[in-house]
Amino acid sequence: MRQSNLFTKTRKEAPADEVSGNAKLLIRAGFINKEMAGVYDLLPLGFKVVNNIRKIVSEEMERLGSEEIIMSSLQNKEIWKKTGRWDEATVDVWFKSKLKNDNEVGFGWSHEEPIVEMMKSFLASYHDLPRYVHQFQNKMRNEVRAKSGIIRCREFLMKDMYAFCATEEANLDFYKKTTVAYINVFKRIGLGDITFVTSASGGVFTDKFSHEFQTICETGEDVIYVNKEKKIAINEEIYNEETVNKLGMKMKDFEKEKSAEVGNIFNFGTSKCEQMGLSFIDKDGTRKPVHLSSYGIGITRLMGVLVDVFSDARGIVWPEAIAPFRVHLLTLKNSDKIAEVAERLYVTLTEAGIEVLYDDRDESTGVKLNDCDLIGIPYRLIISEKTLASNSVELKKRSSEKVELIKTDEVLNRLG
Amino acid sequence: MRQSNLFTKTRKEAPADEVSGNAKLLIRAGFINKEMAGVYDLLPLGFKVVNNIRKIVSEEMERLGSEEIIMSSLQNKEIWKKTGRWDEATVDVWFKSKLKNDNEVGFGWSHEEPIVEMMKSFLASYHDLPRYVHQFQNKMRNEVRAKSGIIRCREFLMKDMYAFCATEEANLDFYKKTTVAYINVFKRIGLGDITFVTSASGGVFTDKFSHEFQTICETGEDVIYVNKEKKIAINEEIYNEETVNKLGMKMKDFEKEKSAEVGNIFNFGTSKCEQMGLSFIDKDGTRKPVHLSSYGIGITRLMGVLVDVFSDARGIVWPEAIAPFRVHLLTLKNSDKIAEVAERLYVTLTEAGIEVLYDDRDESTGVKLNDCDLIGIPYRLIISEKTLASNSVELKKRSSEKVELIKTDEVLNRLG
Numbered sequence: 001m002r003q004s005n006l007f008t009k010t011r012k013e014a015p016a017d018e019v020s021g022n023a024k025l026l027i028r029a030g031f032i033n034k035e036m037a038g039v040y041d042l043l044p045l046g047f048k049v050v051n052n053i054r055k056i057v058s059e060e061m062e063r064l065g066s067e068e069i070i071m072s073s074l075q076n077k078e079i080w081k082k083t084g085r086w087d088e089a090t091v092d093v094w095f096k097s098k099l100k101n102d103n104e105v106g107f108g109w110s111h112e113e114p115i116v117e118m119m120k121s122f123l124a125s126y127h128d129l130p131r132y133v134h135q136f137q138n139k140m141r142n143e144v145r146a147k148s149g150i151i152r153c154r155e156f157l158m159k160d161m162y163a164f165c166a167t168e169e170a171n172l173d174f175y176k177k178t179t180v181a182y183i184n185v186f187k188r189i190g191l192g193d194i195t196f197v198t199s200a201s202g203g204v205f206t207d208k209f210s211h212e213f214q215t216i217c218e219t220g221e222d223v224i225y226v227n228k229e230k231k232i233a234i235n236e237e238i239y240n241e242e243t244v245n246k247l248g249m250k251m252k253d254f255e256k257e258k259s260a261e262v263g264n265i266f267n268f269g270t271s272k273c274e275q276m277g278l279s280f281i282d283k284d285g286t287r288k289p290v291h292l293s294s295y296g297i298g299i300t301r302l303m304g305v306l307v308d309v310f311s312d313a314r315g316i317v318w319p320e321a322i323a324p325f326r327v328h329l330l331t332l333k334n335s336d337k338i339a340e341v342a343e344r345l346y347v348t349l350t351e352a353g354i355e356v357l358y359d360d361r362d363e364s365t366g367v368k369l370n371d372c373d374l375i376g377i378p379y380r381l382i383i384s385e386k387t388l389a390s391n392s393v394e395l396k397k398r399s400s401e402k403v404e405l406i407k408t409d410e411v412l413n414r415l416g
Numbered sequence: 417m418r419q420s421n422l423f424t425k426t427r428k429e430a431p432a433d434e435v436s437g438n439a440k441l442l443i444r445a446g447f448i449n450k451e452m453a454g455v456y457d458l459l460p461l462g463f464k465v466v467n468n469i470r471k472i473v474s475e476e477m478e479r480l481g482s483e484e485i486i487m488s489s490l491q492n493k494e495i496w497k498k499t500g501r502w503d504e505a506t507v508d509v510w511f512k513s514k515l516k517n518d519n520e521v522g523f524g525w526s527h528e529e530p531i532v533e534m535m536k537s538f539l540a541s542y543h544d545l546p547r548y549v550h551q552f553q554n555k556m557r558n559e560v561r562a563k564s565g566i567i568r569c570r571e572f573l574m575k576d577m578y579a580f581c582a583t584e585e586a587n588l589d590f591y592k593k594t595t596v597a598y599i600n601v602f603k604r605i606g607l608g609d610i611t612f613v614t615s616a617s618g619g620v621f622t623d624k625f626s627h628e629f630q631t632i633c634e635t636g637e638d639v640i641y642v643n644k645e646k647k648i649a650i651n652e653e654i655y656n657e658e659t660v661n662k663l664g665m666k667m668k669d670f671e672k673e674k675s676a677e678v679g680n681i682f683n684f685g686t687s688k689c690e691q692m693g694l695s696f697i698d699k700d701g702t703r704k705p706v707h708l709s710s711y712g713i714g715i716t717r718l719m720g721v722l723v724d725v726f727s728d729a730r731g732i733v734w735p736e737a738i739a740p741f742r743v744h745l746l747t748l749k750n751s752d753k754i755a756e757v758a759e760r761l762y763v764t765l766t767e768a769g770i771e772v773l774y775d776d777r778d779e780s781t782g783v784k785l786n787d788c789d790l791i792g793i794p795y796r797l798i799i800s801e802k803t804l805a806s807n808s809v810e811l812k813k814r815s816s817e818k819v820e821l822i823k824t825d826e827v828l829n830r831l832g
Contacts (some may be wrong), residue, residue: 007483007538007547033534036521039490041534044483067423067460073489073554074455074571095513097523099570100560105452107513107523118449118457122423131423138489138554144516154515155490 001325002346003359006030008043010371020149021219022304025316029374031303031324038146038154045375046303048324050157053302054136056188056321057159060181064174066132066161071114073138075106079117083275093141107140112268112294115162116276123290125281126166130174134161136299148221150304151260161295166280168269171291175267178295182213182263189302190319191215191309195262196233198224213263213297219308220260227253260305261298268292316376317398325357327415328377332365332384342383345393345411352412373398379415417741418762419775422446424459426787436565437635438720441732445790447719447740454562454570461791462719464740466573469718470552472604472737473575476597480590482548482577487530489554491522495533499691509557523556528684528710531578532692539706541697542582546590550577552715564637566720567676577711582696584685587707591683594711598629598679605718606735607631607725611678612649614640629679629713635724636676643669676721677714684708732792733814741773743831744793748781748800758799761809761827768828789814795831 008030015034018024023040026032031046042050058068080086086106088094095107108114115133123129139158146154161178165171179197186195194216199209214224214233223236227249234243234254244251270289273279278290310317320326327349331342339360346358357377359368372380382394392405395414406414424446431450434440439456442448447462458466474484496502502522504510511523524530531549539545555574562570577594581587595613602611610632615625630640630649639652643665650659650670660667686705689695694706726733736742743765747758755776762774773793775784788796798810808821811830822830 005481005483007535007544007549009538011537030538033537035488035490035530036492039488039492041485041487041530043485047484047486065421067421068463069457069459070463071457072451072455072571074451074556076452076455095521097511097513097558100558105511114451114457119423121427121449122425122446128423133423140490142513142516155488 001357003357004361006044006357008045010374018149019147020151020304021311022151022307023149025307025311025374026150026303029316029376032150036154038143038152040150040153040300042300045324049303049318049322050299052322052324053189053299054157054159057185057297057299058136060185060188061134061159061161064132064161064177064181066134068135069133070135070137071108071111071118073108073140075108075114077104077106079113080106082117082277083113083272085113093143095140095142108137109139109141111135111137111160112162112272112292113276116272116278116292119164119290120276120278123164123278123280126283129164129166129280129290130170131164132161132174134159134295148219148304150300151219151308152221153300156301157299159297159299163291163293163295164273164278165291165293166282166288168291171267171269171293175265175293178265178293179211182265182295182297185297186213186215186262188321190306190321191262191302194309196224196226196231196259198233198235199238210264210266212261212265214259215262215305215309216257217260217305217308218258220258220305222259222261224257224259225254226257228255233257233259260301260308262302262305263295263297265295266293268294311376314370315374318376318378320378323376323378325355325377327354327356327379327381328372328375329356329358329381330368330372330383331360332368332382334360334362335385337388338383338385341388341408345381345383345408348412349415352416354412354415381411417773419773420777422460422773424461426790434565435563436567436720437727438567438723439565441723441727441790442566442719445732445792448566452570454559454568456566456569456716458716461740465719465734465738466715468738468740469605469715470573470575473601473713473715474552476601476604477548477550477575477577480548480577480593480597482550484551485549486551486553487524487527487534489524489556491524491530493520493522495529496522498533498693499529499688501529509559511556511558524553525555525557527551527553527576528578528688528708529692532688532694532708535580535706536692536694539580539694539696542699545580545582545696545706546586547580548577548590550575550711564635564720566716567635567724568637569716572717573715575713575715579707579709579711580689580694581707581709582698582704584707587683587685587709591681591709594681594709595627598681598711598713601713602629602631602678604737606722606737607678607718610725612640612642612647612675614649614651615654626680626682628677628681630675631678631721631725632673633676633721633724634674636674636721638675638677640673640675641670642673644671649673649675676717676724678718678721679711679713681711682709684710727792730786731790734792734794736794739792739794741771741793743770743772743795743797744788744791745772745774745797746784746788746799747776748784748798750776750778751801753804754799754801757804757824761797761799761824764828765831768832770828770831797827 014024014027033041163174224233225239226233273290349356380396396403430440430443449457579590640649641655642649689706796812812819
């Protein structure tokens with residue numbers, strides 16, 4: 001797209017009340033807009049990044065055989081009362097409001113209860129199991145503190161998946177498959193090397209247990225103990241001699257790191273479906289409760305973690321898989337000749353399916369270079385009088401300081 | 417997709433408390449699930465239909481040069497106080513809640529105010545205009561009555577677009593272009609013949625004025641007076657001698673029809689931006705308020721209107737452009753031979769990019785035929801012992817009673 005058509009502009013300063021590093025950069029570069037603490041809008045660049053993350057997650061969930069749905073935000077209190085989670089003493093992040101008839105309604109901070117309730121219409125016998133459903137849904141959570149930018153929001157996009165199984169074995173098998181799919185998601189997004197599966201409860205694989213996916217991140221709110229060589233990490237809460245010994249390791253084998261939770265997976269066993277009354281008739285003719293597990297990834301949170309992990313003093317450094325564009329094409333000093341070559345290159349790359357942000361604005365060299373570094377697109381191409389003299393363009397990766405001149409007609413080969 | 421993999425099932429009866437025709441059919445066919453009055457979840461089939469509508473609308477908005485964003489649901493009351501629309505005496509559909517610090521927050525029922533506020537960061541001079549932005553956003557409205565199924569919801573997906581222009585002429589020009597784009601949307605969706613542009617205010621094209629797009633629909637909540645031949649319609653509120661005479665027509669030239677509002681467009685002139693303080697420096701160096709117009713289409717509402725318009729005693733009859741699948745492939749009595757031919761046809765069509773729902777379930781002929789009519793996919797293909805005897809399959813359009821036998825190897829040609 002032509003940058004002159006992009007309505008957002010970069011800014012030198014983030015809002016004075018913004019304390020988070022990821023939000024400061026994302027606001028300055030024009031990816032998000034702040035409505036209030038913990039509430040942000042997605043502007044065109046941010047919308048593209050989130051869609052790129054979403055696409056990767058979506059592909060992995062579909063590969064697991066999950067069907068996509070979307071549940072309402074508005075929540076029926078009668079459903080949540082069945083498990084005691086309507087009570088604010090149990091769940092302290094509810095936003096609640098009232099219908100015109102004075103009945104209370106809630107806004108979804110999670111969706112286990114309504115999904116289990118809904119499934120009662122569709123699951124009757126063992127023939128109907130297993131079933132996997134997922135959604136990309138806007139959660140609302142009334143957080144006390146909302147100071148980590150888009151890492152902890154009052155409103156955020158989450159992928160949540162739910163597995164309904166007939167047996168503990170089937171549930172556990174899907175739990176393991178999803179663990180692999182999640183590892184794949186983080187690898188594809190560019191966080192593979194620094195993301196670890198940690199046991200959140202320290203429990204064994206019996207009934208209820210859960211795991212987290214933690215990404216090492218200076219600005220994270222959690223702490224994990226990591227052995228990078230063996231790719232093992234332990235949550236702070238259960239980091240002790242006993243846990244370490246069970247792994248056949250020693251306390252000194254682990255380093256303390258700050259981290260951000262980017263995903264979590266949870267096995268409810270049969271407890272949730274027993275509470276809610278979701279059961280099925282098994283092969284033997286008896287009625288049994290359904291096994292449930294749930295699987296979350298914070299989509300907008302991931303954008304924040306990526307910015308905290310991949311940025312430098314000049315701006316964001318997007319990993320290729322989720323960058324808003326692949327190439328940032330800049331013209332320095334807009335002569336007719338420069339504009340003509342740039343235009344041609346822009347069309348050539350775009351037609352080849354390469355996403356290009358073309359800075360065709362009438363701005364100074366300094367402004368263009370600074371904006372380019374701030375926005376953080378993986379490849380920068382510069383066309384100037386100097387490069388034209390040798391029928392070349394200047395190519396630089398955002399993640400490297402190396403600059404090279406390549407012939408204009410070789411650009412497509414290099415970037416395709 | 418294989419129907420055995422679809423978690424939803426059809427049902428004979430809608431919930432007892434459901435009074436709306438569209439919601440009854442959509443629930444019975446497994447497209448939506450009811451959470452409470454006016455609040456529905458989108459199940460896999462409904463999710464696909466909504467995405468098909470969304471894709472068409474999206475293409476038309478992008479063609480207008482609009483950029484996609486997504487604003488938060490959570491609303492900052494300070495922004496809405498600027499126009500007096502935080503007040504419940506002015507806007508009676510707010511859902512409001514409280515943050516932990518006791519500050520009030522609202523849930524977005526519309527987004528003019530926050531979008532105008534956000535644009536203050538990006539619009540400074542005439543160089544920055546015009547700008548068009550749109551979003552597909554989940555609106556929340558605390559409706560007193562919510563008895564029209566997904567035609568009037570407490571939570572619904574809306575496409576809202578906003579145009580920011582330097583001059584009245586530019587704003588009016590975009591208003592007219594969008595009117596054409598909207599007409600195109602309704603044509604592509606299959607509602608072109610029965611959708612009319614009506615003036616909502618009866619006002620002339622001066623400052624504030626608006627138009628509605630009304631679809632003739634037995635279950636609609638509005639009334640319009642229509643001359644079908646001349647493709648002219650008038651809202652009930654302004655249907656009188658004066659209005660009719662202005663058009664050079666007579667009262668008897670119009671028929672009364674019930675209708676559903678499927679879109680509305682609104683010109684705020686400079687009023688909204690004056691209230692909110694959004695201005696720009698014009699060519700002449702003076703500061704001027706920005707001209708604003710807004711453009712809505714109710715995406716989930718459209719699904720309801722389509723069902724009310726396109727259904728018969730047996731179920732839904734989806735128009736081709738937005739049907740969840742193009743072909744419903746049924747096997748009657750599953751012999752190995754039938755399954756083998758069906759399997760091959762399913763793969764052939766799918767690989768050719770034709771979306772097929774393949775009813776591979778072990779159900780009776782009656783159940784399969786009834787489900788097929790209820791779900792309403794445009795083309796039905798049946799493979800049975802009888803059709804196989806002549807190397808054929810039975811083809812029937814959902815919208816017609818005509819049944820024909822065609823050779824199995826001609827199916828792709830006919831449906832491709």
